[in-house]
Amino acid sequence: MSPSPRADVLPWRPKAGEIPAAPGVYRFSDAAGRILYVGKAVNLRQRLSNYFQPLRSLHERTRHMVLAASKVEWTVVGSDVEALQLEYTWIKEFSPPYNVKFRDDKSYPYMVVTLADEAPRVMVTRNRRIPGARYFGPYPKVWAVRETIDLMIKAFPIRTCSDASYKRAMQSGRPCFPGQIGRCGGPCSQRVTIEEHREIVDQFVAFMASHDRSVITLLQREMKDAATAFEYERAAKIRDRIQALENVLEKSAVVLAEATDVDVFGIEEDELAAAVQQFVVRGGRIRGVRSWVVDKELDISSGELVESVIETAYETEQPPREIVVPVLPDDAPALEQWLGDRRERGAVALKTAKRGEKAALLQTASLNAKQALALYKTRRTADYVARSQALGELQEALGLDEAPLRMECYDVSHLGGTNVVASMVVFEDGLPKKSDYRKFAVHDTNDDTESLAQVLRRRLARLDEDETPTEAEEGARPRRRFAYRPGLLIVDGGQPQVQAVAAVLDELGIDDIPLVGIAKRLEELWLPDDPFPVILPRGSEALFLVQRIRDEAHRFAITFQRQKRRADIGTVLAEIPGLGPARSRELLRHFGSVARLKAADEAEIAEVRGIGPQLATAIVARLGGGRRREDGEA
Template sequence: MAGSTRSDALEWRPKAGEIPTSPGVYRFRDARGRVLYVGKAINLRQRLSNYFQPMRNLHQRTRAMVLTAAGVEWTVVGSDREALDLEYAWIKEYAPPFNVKFRDDKTYPYLVVTLADEAPRVMVTRNRRIPGARYFGPYPKIWAVRDTIDLMVRAFPIRTCSDSSYKRAMATGRPCFPGQIGRCGGPCSGRVSIGEHRRIVDDFVAFMAHPDRGVVTLLQREMKSAAAAFEYERAAIIRDRLQALENVLERSAVVLSEDASDTDVFGIEHDELAAAVQQFMVRGGRITGTRSWVVDTEIDVTVGELVEAVVQTAYENDEPPREIVVPKLPDDAAALEAWLGDRRSKGSVALRAAQRGDKAAILQTATMNAKQALALYKMRRTGDYVARTQALTDIQEALGLDEAPLRIECYDVSHLGGTNIVASMVVFEDGLPIKNAYRKFAIREYADDLESLSQVLRRRLTRLSEDEAEPTADDPAPRKRFAYRPGLILVDGGEPQVNAAAAVLDELGIDDIPVAGIAKRLEEIWLPGDSFPVILPRNSEALFLIQRIRDEAHRFAITFQRQKRRNDIGSVLSEVPGLGPARVKVLLAHFGSVARLRAASVDEIAEVRGVGPSLAAAIVGRLSGDSEGQ
């Protein structure tokens, strides 16, 4: 069953009663019939109603998609699983611009064993369509595959030569070059038969699939047996294979128990514009392969929806393992497990969200790698000269500035429950941070965010007026605090923060410095006095630069705020008789945070080196009094 509705106006939206409550897949199209977005739903009516809220409630990318669309159509299916299959097929067919995009379109190298050949060969390839082949990987770099093969053929001497070399050797009776130097145990060398070579290949594949020490134990027994039978040459060959296997196992660190022999772990780090994915392949308890890529998120998606898109892409051409660990399960995890199970040659697939234990630790490591990858991706994108130039030009056009803002100052306010209020100012010139121009501000009296921001801007911009004052006899050469006037002032926040900043500029009579704000969640750019924000293209260089400047201001403010909190607790503790700076440092290192120190009992504090019961009681008493004062 299928239904659709179209209109040339925004009122093309269907009536609620027209939309079924069944599971299904929907497509938004523009006026030319192009598919803009494909989604699925357990309840089509409930899901589609989310797109037809008041425009101000929608994420700006969702709003852009709905405003671009001229119609929506849906197809009812019988189950969540059918919806998943149809959504996947349509995304592949139409490549909708508002669906999640995978920017990393490069192919990864694999280690492959050509099992369909008479004498199977191990090699490096990016071709995923070799009939009857067994693949291992992917690997992040091609040298990592070659390095693995170099180690493995020492333990399992299987064929590495090309098909043409093998055929020539078999026809002439002269071994190929790897066979001549003892690096290949293929039949062309005359050292093994095709049947014996096949058994070595099977051992190779078994070890690559589950690299455990059981193989080592078997070879040790075989070596001792050969030595006992006075077959010393054969024993020496097995000894060399053992040493090669030990090298392989040492280079592959154990991260999980061997019962978790077939697990993939996905770490995901994301923000409003993009997400980075880090995939760890764990076989036999060891990480045997990694893969990473970057995802562009065109509309507001949940972590569960992002996980679903990532997993579908990861196993589009690869067979999934028995277990997949992700940060969060999607709503239709059971349907996704069934979809993955169909892609396994044997057995089912379990999708899990690790909360504790070894798997959670690996997930944390993968997430940390993803976080670094996302930061590097953004840094490289904003660090490119052409991209920076384009970003500044786009900002000029989007905000209606007279010229590109070569110097941008961004301000952010940070506090903890209204205490230790601080603010930061970061400076970017030509799209790059100028860290020696950063400034920190302490707000000594309690103020809300708007008042704090106004105080900081007033203090900063007053210096601008002082810089431009004419020299006097008392001060013939005043020290310059501004390198030059900023071309744009950014504030972290939306309409209220921007209007507060504009009020300060009006108060100081400054009318030639534009001001704008960037709202955190929706990444909207607000200008003073405007009722609606400026929406920059999702993947524009301008938005990436503005976001990076805002994030840097936030990082700098948070760092200063934490430092101020540490200094505060240090000054409080310094009032305790007998407690010097060295012991304060030991206390904070022992408990790890001020909150844990405040929550600690007298007995717990007394256990710290150099702190006895009496001093511990004095510390608790002082901290209790300090808490009551706050």
């Protein structure tokens, strides 16, 4: 639980007049001198004043950080760009616990051509510091680089052997072993001179840099000339080179215009973590994909997250001319200048994309990021050590007598006050037990607190049946409703929702089941009759597990709500003369959702197969039109 402030003012707070109103970088540190957080500001006085507001008005995570700190120091710089560079340097040097953390930020494999060598070699590497080398990638997996190299050396036979093999072959006059089996095309294979090999290397690099089909056109012309001259063996070799290049092109999806070099970042985030998906597009083709997960220690904006992602992505990489991101950070011009300084020549443009091919690619990257975040959560939840740690942390934070081995979480969903439903999801030993999930239809109310009270009253009124075998037919085995009573009840909401459910527990005389509510925005836990929330440490396994349970209850409730809505719309459509089941299905298939169907006009509905203008008019009149927003959905 976050410590309660004894005073509303931090004793070490500097005077406002002492803080310069200039750009700079600041760092909070604790009594032991450990750097807790590093940030930058266009105006240091204005930014730091946000941390020194009354403690009760601060964001919970920020309050936790400033209460752990014992001082703040700052360094004034000359410009926004200098502030960005210094902040980046300090974050890398000190690894502050309250700054964004990057998980799975491993180095990715590249294809590299060692142009500084006498006979350049193509190979797979994760080392980005080979002098004079030309890099291509990154690639998602090592096998993807090797596969590309295998195809490319069939078209451009260049050296693949190690430096030791090359030196030994050149001294002895005997081909290197890869050359003997046709895997190396360098001078050590005794097939080409150093000058001829250099020319082939230049062709290799030029094709990898541009994927220009004109190379194939030239080879096709050479093949025809060889065939005309009855040099069939040479023509066959050129044919094989052409096929190899075609295979390389086929494996690189064309997504944008041929001259386009751009990196596209899809980001999916929640309160605790974010997943990043980077598409590397060169010559209009996706040349590499990179993904990683970010732990968010403080409640930062999407723009600040984008900034941290960009800084990490180009720590050792040279940025392209254009970078597409979901949202622009506040200091995008400074970030563009910082990126431009890391580029050999030319400026870097940081953009968003709202329409067109780049927007479509951004949407695909964002979809991949969403799936990556879901997978990350699933894998983390499935880890036995992490689950055990989470349950222990929950027991300690909530003051429970024992770890909550069975947790039930409840959520309410509705559409504009109609079709009110609720969900109950169950986690046992930190894992979902879907056989125990329950769905509830809520009647006579559209108030969230009253809906939760109604659902919990129905669930807890039959609590004793959990311990008593149900009646069974003669000869059948007795069946239990649930294995055992819940060790913790969780409701989606803050104090009002918790108090409503606590009243139900009192009403039913239940005093041995703990209750807690989780508020969405701050991820804080509320206990009955406690004016202060429990704040679990950011990044803790306990907070991660509680958030996962809450999200699962929300998903299950939304799914049930949609099912009821589809059933309701089916009944309404069936009442329209001339609109049978087949046409109703076609309508829903065409528009994809009930909301889009209700928002469509007569002309749009008339375009559906089997629906004419007259029937479209009847459908619009019956549905009423207009858009309504589902509670809990964007």
